[in-house]
Amino acid sequence: MWWRRFVYRQYYGTIKSSIYRVLRRSRVKRDEERIKQEYGTLWKRRMDEMQKGEKARVQFLYGRPLLCSAIDNRRYIVQRLNTHIASFDSHTILEMGSGNGVNILALALLNPTRRFYGVELTHEGVEASGALLKDPSIEDLIFLTGLSRKVVCERMPRLTISFVEGDMRQLPFEDGFFDFVFSWVAFEQLPRDYIHAFREARRVVKGYAVFLEEFVEAQENIFQRMNLRNLDYFRASFRAVEDAGFSLRGFTPLPFRKVKYTIGEVVVSS
Helix, strand or coil: CCCCCHHHHHHHHHHHHHHHHHHHHCCCCHHHHHHHHHHHCCCCCCCHHHHCCCEEEEECCCCCCEEHHHHHHHHHHHHHHHHHHHHHCCCCEECCCCCCHHHHHHHHHHHHHHEEEEEEECHHHHHHHHHHCCCHHHHHHHHCCCHHHHHHHHHHHEEEEEEEEEEEEEEECCCCEEEEEEECCCCHHHHCCHHHHHHHHHHEEEEEEEEEEECCHCCCCCHHHHHHHCCCCCCCCCCHHHCCEEEEEEECCCCCCECCCCCCCEEEEC
């Protein structure tokens, strides 16, 4: 079928990379310096520039193949998070690893009476977030939120959003400051120190949290697990949230998955 060649190529690349690293005894080591270098460069680019020339990739929704771009993934995640925010009646919300701020901006447009905060490791990410608030890509926001151009433009000046440069392992906020905390593939950059970040999330939240990360139980096959290991990404059990002091409310591998990994959704309460 049309998509099988791409999938096989991805699997072959994963195996080849694993063998190469074993033979050469070389392995990606993800540390703070590497993260700042990679993402500092990435966040210097505007979101619309990042999407230019981006190729659609084979992904799966409930096991069925389809061609999707990064913004399709983001829209799915934004809508899912928006459902959680509404169901928990959250009013102060934190994103851990807010990047260039687009997730928070989209969610704030959907919830204009709530206060949103983002903590981002890189200075470039915080600067990009500020620039996005001043000069957003309206077309992208319309697509992500499903709102009309008129509503997006009317709500923009009324949003309450703050971005802070900081480390997820040492959050610069008071205990119990937030009603809701979330992350989306931010913990993938913490393959070893993740427990400290989970504990910090537990400290600052007095309500609920949702973590959308590459938990090992979400991975569907050995190729996905090998890929996470090759890239030195987070690959811990979702049970780590309990070790951090959270009460587990549910774990679900997302039905919208990539070939190289699957995101698991953990819902917890403080």
